[in-house]
Amino acid sequence: xxxxxxxxxxxxxxxxxxxxxxxxxxxxxxxxxxxxxxxxxxxxxxxxxxxxxxxxxxxxxxxxxxxxxxxxxxxxxxxxxxxxxxxxxxxxxxxxxxxxxxxxxxxxxx
Amino acid sequence: xxxxxxxxxxxxxxxxxxxxxxxxxxxxxxxxxxxxxxxxxxxxxxxxxxxxxxxxxxxxxxxxxxxxxxxxxxxxxxxxxxxxxxxxxxxxxxxxxxxxxxxxxxxxxxxxxxxx
Numbered sequence: 001x002x003x004x005x006x007x008x009x010x011x012x013x014x015x016x017x018x019x020x021x022x023x024x025x026x027x028x029x030x031x032x033x034x035x036x037x038x039x040x041x042x043x044x045x046x047x048x049x050x051x052x053x054x055x056x057x058x059x060x061x062x063x064x065x066x067x068x069x070x071x072x073x074x075x076x077x078x079x080x081x082x083x084x085x086x087x088x089x090x091x092x093x094x095x096x097x098x099x100x101x102x103x104x105x106x107x108x109x110x
Numbered sequence: 111x112x113x114x115x116x117x118x119x120x121x122x123x124x125x126x127x128x129x130x131x132x133x134x135x136x137x138x139x140x141x142x143x144x145x146x147x148x149x150x151x152x153x154x155x156x157x158x159x160x161x162x163x164x165x166x167x168x169x170x171x172x173x174x175x176x177x178x179x180x181x182x183x184x185x186x187x188x189x190x191x192x193x194x195x196x197x198x199x200x201x202x203x204x205x206x207x208x209x210x211x212x213x214x215x216x217x218x219x220x221x222x223x224x225x226x
Contacts, residue, residue, distance in 0.1 A: 034214060043114075043201055043217035044153075089153065096141065096207060097166065098215060100153040 002027040002094040006101025013080050014109050021075045021104045023090035032093035033073050035064060038103075039086045047088075048075070080108045112136070114218035116202050122224045128190040131221045133202030134183055141207035143215060144177055144187050147199045159185065160207060192225045199223070 003026040013019050023033075031052040036044035050057045050064045050073065057064050061080075066073040077084055085108045090101040115134040123129055135142050144156040157167040159179045167177070174193070179185040189196055199222050205215040 032213075036217075043203075043219045046214055046216070049214060093213075096160075096205075096213070097155060097158065098143075102152045 002030055002092050002097070002099040004090060004092050004099045004101045006090050006104060008104060009102065010105045010107070012107045012109065015080060015082060017080055019077045019080050019084070019106055019108075021088055021090070021106075022072060023074070023092075023101050024070075024072045025092040025099075026071065027092070027094050028068075028071065030092040030094045030099075033064070033066060034091050034093070034098075035075050036089045036091065036100075037086045038089065044089055077106075080106075082108050082110050084108050114202055114204050114216055116200075116218035116221050118221055119219065120222045120224075122226065123192055125193055125225055126191045127225075128188065129192045129196075129223060129225075131187040131200050131202075131223070133185045133187070133218060135185070135202070135204030136216055137183070139204035139206050139216075140182065141205045141213070141215075142179060142185050143203040143205075144185070145201040145203060145217075147201060147220070153201075156187070189223075192223075194225045197224050 006023045034049035037047045038044040050066050061078045063076045087103045087105050089103050091098045117132045142159045146154045156169045157177045158165050162179045177187045199220045201220045203215045203217045205213045207213045
């Protein structure tokens with residue numbers, strides 16, 4: 001089956017700085033890669049996604065890049081704000097089964 | 111539109127008791143997923159239904175766990191008998207799934223289970 005690895009497990013940045021979270025996947029058949037944000041006591045919420053026929057997608061301060069050859073994708077958050085503090089999960093969709101990374105706890109210091 | 115609705119939000123039960131978690135997917139969605147989240151193992155897929163039919167239950171840990179989806183708007187996850195190691199957050203999620211993959215899944219707020 002698919003294996004998704006996510007790094008780093010924790011990330012601390014100063015407000016206004018950028019944050020980058022990286023994921024790798026193992027199965028080239030995976031073709032959809034969503035990112036989720038989970039706040040304390042809540043369920044994961046979709047923040048951005050990318051499909052395998054696209055290399056980059058941006059939504060305001062959030063962007064995702066995908067390198068199919070290397071089988072890795074990354075989440076970029078610019079101009080971080082304290083409300084960005086949460087746990088972020090990447091996932092790979094392999095025939096409608098989502099395989100999640102282990103999560104990155106992002107702390108944005110005011 | 112209402113999102114995925116789960117109940118109960120919190121449950122504390124004694125070892126050996128039966129636990130039933132409930133889920134109402136987003137209206138119109140035809141795929142439903144049950145996940146378990148723990149610190150040690152992260153988010154694990156337990157079972158996945160499509161059009162009310164269980165498609166993949168390979169993640170169900172053992173026979174003490176069972177899941178049903180009697181209709182398109184309701185699913186249950188049952189643990190009988192419960193054990194302390196079942197303590198976790200259980201998420202239900204749903205998606206609109208035609209043939210093939212690449213469909214966003216939407217999570218509920220979770221059911222926080224503690225077995226003492």
